Amino acid sequence: MAATLVVGVLIGSTTIGPPQTIVRVAANGEIAATGVLADELSKQPSGTAGPVSIGMTFKTDQGICRTFEISEELSGxxxxxxxxxxxxxxAHDRLGEPHGRDYRLAGSAMSPAVAAEVERRIIGDPLSPADEKKLLSHF
Structure with missing residues:
Protein backbone atom coordinates (compact mmCIF):
# COMPACT_ATOMS: atom_id res chain seq x y z
CA MET A 1 0.00 0.00 0.00
CA ALA A 2 2.88 2.37 0.76
CA ALA A 3 4.29 1.77 -2.73
CA THR A 4 0.94 2.75 -4.24
CA LEU A 5 0.95 5.97 -2.23
CA VAL A 6 4.49 6.79 -3.37
CA VAL A 7 3.56 6.18 -7.01
CA GLY A 8 0.46 8.37 -6.61
CA VAL A 9 2.58 11.19 -5.21
CA LEU A 10 5.16 10.80 -7.99
CA ILE A 11 2.63 10.68 -10.78
CA GLY A 12 0.54 13.45 -9.29
CA SER A 13 3.51 15.80 -9.41
CA THR A 14 4.69 14.83 -12.90
CA THR A 15 2.80 15.58 -16.07
CA ILE A 16 3.49 15.26 -19.77
CA GLY A 17 1.69 18.16 -21.39
CA PRO A 18 -1.86 18.23 -20.03
CA PRO A 19 -2.19 16.15 -16.83
CA GLN A 20 -2.64 12.47 -17.64
CA THR A 21 -2.11 9.11 -16.01
CA ILE A 22 1.09 7.32 -17.00
CA VAL A 23 0.90 4.30 -14.68
CA ARG A 24 -1.76 2.22 -12.97
CA VAL A 25 -1.72 -0.60 -10.45
CA ALA A 26 -2.66 -3.82 -12.24
CA ALA A 27 -4.91 -6.52 -10.76
CA ASN A 28 -1.84 -8.54 -9.77
CA GLY A 29 -0.46 -5.58 -7.78
CA GLU A 30 2.27 -4.69 -10.28
CA ILE A 31 2.65 -1.16 -11.60
CA ALA A 32 1.86 -0.99 -15.32
CA ALA A 33 2.50 1.73 -17.89
CA THR A 34 -0.55 3.36 -19.45
CA GLY A 35 -1.30 6.24 -21.80
CA VAL A 36 1.60 8.08 -23.35
CA LEU A 37 4.21 6.11 -21.37
CA ALA A 38 2.94 2.77 -22.70
CA ASP A 39 2.75 4.21 -26.22
CA GLU A 40 6.29 5.60 -26.12
CA LEU A 41 7.73 2.38 -24.65
CA SER A 42 6.11 0.46 -27.52
CA LYS A 43 6.98 2.79 -30.39
CA GLN A 44 9.76 5.29 -29.71
CA PRO A 45 13.33 4.43 -30.71
CA SER A 46 16.05 5.10 -28.14
CA GLY A 47 17.61 8.52 -28.25
CA THR A 48 14.76 10.37 -30.00
CA ALA A 49 12.92 13.34 -28.55
CA GLY A 50 9.38 12.97 -27.31
CA PRO A 51 7.29 13.36 -24.18
CA VAL A 52 9.16 10.32 -22.84
CA SER A 53 12.88 9.89 -23.53
CA ILE A 54 13.83 6.26 -24.06
CA GLY A 55 17.36 5.54 -22.88
CA MET A 56 18.15 1.99 -23.96
CA THR A 57 16.55 -1.33 -24.77
CA PHE A 58 18.02 -4.58 -23.53
CA LYS A 59 17.28 -8.29 -23.17
CA THR A 60 16.53 -9.97 -19.85
CA ASP A 61 15.88 -13.58 -18.94
CA GLN A 62 12.13 -12.79 -19.15
CA GLY A 63 12.02 -10.66 -22.31
CA ILE A 64 13.00 -7.05 -22.91
CA CYS A 65 13.19 -3.86 -20.86
CA ARG A 66 13.63 -0.18 -21.72
CA THR A 67 14.86 2.68 -19.57
CA PHE A 68 13.02 5.99 -19.74
CA GLU A 69 12.97 9.55 -18.42
CA ILE A 70 9.90 11.73 -18.20
CA SER A 71 11.49 14.81 -16.67
CA GLU A 72 14.76 15.80 -15.10
CA GLU A 73 13.50 14.23 -11.89
CA LEU A 74 11.56 11.11 -12.93
CA SER A 75 13.05 8.01 -14.54
CA GLY A 76 12.17 4.37 -14.67
CA ALA A 91 12.47 6.82 -9.35
CA HIS A 92 12.03 10.45 -8.45
CA ASP A 93 15.33 12.23 -7.87
CA ARG A 94 17.76 14.72 -9.31
CA LEU A 95 19.10 12.98 -12.42
CA GLY A 96 21.72 15.60 -13.20
CA GLU A 97 23.79 14.83 -10.11
CA PRO A 98 26.71 12.41 -10.45
CA HIS A 99 25.94 8.89 -9.23
CA GLY A 100 29.19 7.03 -9.78
CA ARG A 101 29.15 3.96 -12.04
CA ASP A 102 25.89 3.70 -13.96
CA TYR A 103 24.55 3.27 -17.49
CA ARG A 104 24.23 6.49 -19.45
CA LEU A 105 23.33 7.79 -22.86
CA ALA A 106 25.22 10.84 -24.03
CA GLY A 107 23.79 13.87 -22.25
CA SER A 108 21.65 11.74 -19.97
CA ALA A 109 21.89 10.52 -16.41
CA MET A 110 20.06 7.58 -14.90
CA SER A 111 18.74 7.28 -11.39
CA PRO A 112 20.88 5.00 -9.22
CA ALA A 113 17.79 2.85 -8.51
CA VAL A 114 17.13 2.39 -12.23
CA ALA A 115 20.82 1.74 -12.97
CA ALA A 116 20.94 -0.94 -10.27
CA GLU A 117 17.87 -2.68 -11.69
CA VAL A 118 19.32 -2.53 -15.22
CA GLU A 119 22.55 -4.09 -13.96
CA ARG A 120 20.58 -6.81 -12.17
CA ARG A 121 18.44 -7.69 -15.22
CA ILE A 122 20.54 -7.05 -18.35
CA ILE A 123 21.80 -9.98 -20.40
CA GLY A 124 24.56 -9.03 -22.81
CA ASP A 125 24.74 -5.59 -24.37
CA PRO A 126 21.88 -3.15 -25.04
CA LEU A 127 20.17 -3.74 -28.38
CA SER A 128 21.64 -2.10 -31.46
CA PRO A 129 19.47 0.46 -33.28
CA ALA A 130 18.74 -2.12 -36.01
CA ASP A 131 17.73 -4.82 -33.51
CA GLU A 132 15.63 -2.32 -31.58
CA LYS A 133 13.83 -1.22 -34.77
CA LYS A 134 13.05 -4.85 -35.60
CA LEU A 135 11.72 -5.44 -32.08
CA LEU A 136 9.52 -2.31 -32.07
CA SER A 137 7.91 -3.36 -35.35
CA HIS A 138 6.29 -6.28 -33.45
CA PHE A 139 4.51 -4.14 -30.84
Missing part, protein backbone atom coordinates in the same frame (compact mmCIF):
# COMPACT_ATOMS: atom_id res chain seq x y z
CA UNK A 77 12.38 0.97 -16.24
CA UNK A 78 9.65 -0.58 -18.37
CA UNK A 79 9.67 -4.33 -19.01
CA UNK A 80 7.44 -5.99 -21.58
CA UNK A 81 5.01 -8.48 -20.04
CA UNK A 82 2.65 -9.99 -22.61
CA UNK A 83 1.01 -7.05 -24.37
CA UNK A 84 1.72 -4.50 -21.61
CA UNK A 85 4.64 -2.82 -19.88
CA UNK A 86 5.31 -3.42 -16.19
CA UNK A 87 7.24 -0.73 -14.32
CA UNK A 88 9.50 -2.44 -11.78
CA UNK A 89 11.31 0.82 -10.94
CA UNK A 90 10.04 4.40 -10.97
Missing amino acids: LGCRSGSSWSIPVL
Whole structure:
Protein backbone atom coordinates (compact mmCIF):
# COMPACT_ATOMS: atom_id res chain seq x y z
CA MET A 1 0.00 0.00 0.00
CA ALA A 2 2.88 2.37 0.76
CA ALA A 3 4.29 1.77 -2.73
CA THR A 4 0.94 2.75 -4.24
CA LEU A 5 0.95 5.97 -2.23
CA VAL A 6 4.49 6.79 -3.37
CA VAL A 7 3.56 6.18 -7.01
CA GLY A 8 0.46 8.37 -6.61
CA VAL A 9 2.58 11.19 -5.21
CA LEU A 10 5.16 10.80 -7.99
CA ILE A 11 2.63 10.68 -10.78
CA GLY A 12 0.54 13.45 -9.29
CA SER A 13 3.51 15.80 -9.41
CA THR A 14 4.69 14.83 -12.90
CA THR A 15 2.80 15.58 -16.07
CA ILE A 16 3.49 15.26 -19.77
CA GLY A 17 1.69 18.16 -21.39
CA PRO A 18 -1.86 18.23 -20.03
CA PRO A 19 -2.19 16.15 -16.83
CA GLN A 20 -2.64 12.47 -17.64
CA THR A 21 -2.11 9.11 -16.01
CA ILE A 22 1.09 7.32 -17.00
CA VAL A 23 0.90 4.30 -14.68
CA ARG A 24 -1.76 2.22 -12.97
CA VAL A 25 -1.72 -0.60 -10.45
CA ALA A 26 -2.66 -3.82 -12.24
CA ALA A 27 -4.91 -6.52 -10.76
CA ASN A 28 -1.84 -8.54 -9.77
CA GLY A 29 -0.46 -5.58 -7.78
CA GLU A 30 2.27 -4.69 -10.28
CA ILE A 31 2.65 -1.16 -11.60
CA ALA A 32 1.86 -0.99 -15.32
CA ALA A 33 2.50 1.73 -17.89
CA THR A 34 -0.55 3.36 -19.45
CA GLY A 35 -1.30 6.24 -21.80
CA VAL A 36 1.60 8.08 -23.35
CA LEU A 37 4.21 6.11 -21.37
CA ALA A 38 2.94 2.77 -22.70
CA ASP A 39 2.75 4.21 -26.22
CA GLU A 40 6.29 5.60 -26.12
CA LEU A 41 7.73 2.38 -24.65
CA SER A 42 6.11 0.46 -27.52
CA LYS A 43 6.98 2.79 -30.39
CA GLN A 44 9.76 5.29 -29.71
CA PRO A 45 13.33 4.43 -30.71
CA SER A 46 16.05 5.10 -28.14
CA GLY A 47 17.61 8.52 -28.25
CA THR A 48 14.76 10.37 -30.00
CA ALA A 49 12.92 13.34 -28.55
CA GLY A 50 9.38 12.97 -27.31
CA PRO A 51 7.29 13.36 -24.18
CA VAL A 52 9.16 10.32 -22.84
CA SER A 53 12.88 9.89 -23.53
CA ILE A 54 13.83 6.26 -24.06
CA GLY A 55 17.36 5.54 -22.88
CA MET A 56 18.15 1.99 -23.96
CA THR A 57 16.55 -1.33 -24.77
CA PHE A 58 18.02 -4.58 -23.53
CA LYS A 59 17.28 -8.29 -23.17
CA THR A 60 16.53 -9.97 -19.85
CA ASP A 61 15.88 -13.58 -18.94
CA GLN A 62 12.13 -12.79 -19.15
CA GLY A 63 12.02 -10.66 -22.31
CA ILE A 64 13.00 -7.05 -22.91
CA CYS A 65 13.19 -3.86 -20.86
CA ARG A 66 13.63 -0.18 -21.72
CA THR A 67 14.86 2.68 -19.57
CA PHE A 68 13.02 5.99 -19.74
CA GLU A 69 12.97 9.55 -18.42
CA ILE A 70 9.90 11.73 -18.20
CA SER A 71 11.49 14.81 -16.67
CA GLU A 72 14.76 15.80 -15.10
CA GLU A 73 13.50 14.23 -11.89
CA LEU A 74 11.56 11.11 -12.93
CA SER A 75 13.05 8.01 -14.54
CA GLY A 76 12.17 4.37 -14.67
CA LEU A 77 12.38 0.97 -16.24
CA GLY A 78 9.65 -0.58 -18.37
CA CYS A 79 9.67 -4.33 -19.01
CA ARG A 80 7.44 -5.99 -21.58
CA SER A 81 5.01 -8.48 -20.04
CA GLY A 82 2.65 -9.99 -22.61
CA SER A 83 1.01 -7.05 -24.37
CA SER A 84 1.72 -4.50 -21.61
CA TRP A 85 4.64 -2.82 -19.88
CA SER A 86 5.31 -3.42 -16.19
CA ILE A 87 7.24 -0.73 -14.32
CA PRO A 88 9.50 -2.44 -11.78
CA VAL A 89 11.31 0.82 -10.94
CA LEU A 90 10.04 4.40 -10.97
CA ALA A 91 12.47 6.82 -9.35
CA HIS A 92 12.03 10.45 -8.45
CA ASP A 93 15.33 12.23 -7.87
CA ARG A 94 17.76 14.72 -9.31
CA LEU A 95 19.10 12.98 -12.42
CA GLY A 96 21.72 15.60 -13.20
CA GLU A 97 23.79 14.83 -10.11
CA PRO A 98 26.71 12.41 -10.45
CA HIS A 99 25.94 8.89 -9.23
CA GLY A 100 29.19 7.03 -9.78
CA ARG A 101 29.15 3.96 -12.04
CA ASP A 102 25.89 3.70 -13.96
CA TYR A 103 24.55 3.27 -17.49
CA ARG A 104 24.23 6.49 -19.45
CA LEU A 105 23.33 7.79 -22.86
CA ALA A 106 25.22 10.84 -24.03
CA GLY A 107 23.79 13.87 -22.25
CA SER A 108 21.65 11.74 -19.97
CA ALA A 109 21.89 10.52 -16.41
CA MET A 110 20.06 7.58 -14.90
CA SER A 111 18.74 7.28 -11.39
CA PRO A 112 20.88 5.00 -9.22
CA ALA A 113 17.79 2.85 -8.51
CA VAL A 114 17.13 2.39 -12.23
CA ALA A 115 20.82 1.74 -12.97
CA ALA A 116 20.94 -0.94 -10.27
CA GLU A 117 17.87 -2.68 -11.69
CA VAL A 118 19.32 -2.53 -15.22
CA GLU A 119 22.55 -4.09 -13.96
CA ARG A 120 20.58 -6.81 -12.17
CA ARG A 121 18.44 -7.69 -15.22
CA ILE A 122 20.54 -7.05 -18.35
CA ILE A 123 21.80 -9.98 -20.40
CA GLY A 124 24.56 -9.03 -22.81
CA ASP A 125 24.74 -5.59 -24.37
CA PRO A 126 21.88 -3.15 -25.04
CA LEU A 127 20.17 -3.74 -28.38
CA SER A 128 21.64 -2.10 -31.46
CA PRO A 129 19.47 0.46 -33.28
CA ALA A 130 18.74 -2.12 -36.01
CA ASP A 131 17.73 -4.82 -33.51
CA GLU A 132 15.63 -2.32 -31.58
CA LYS A 133 13.83 -1.22 -34.77
CA LYS A 134 13.05 -4.85 -35.60
CA LEU A 135 11.72 -5.44 -32.08
CA LEU A 136 9.52 -2.31 -32.07
CA SER A 137 7.91 -3.36 -35.35
CA HIS A 138 6.29 -6.28 -33.45
CA PHE A 139 4.51 -4.14 -30.84
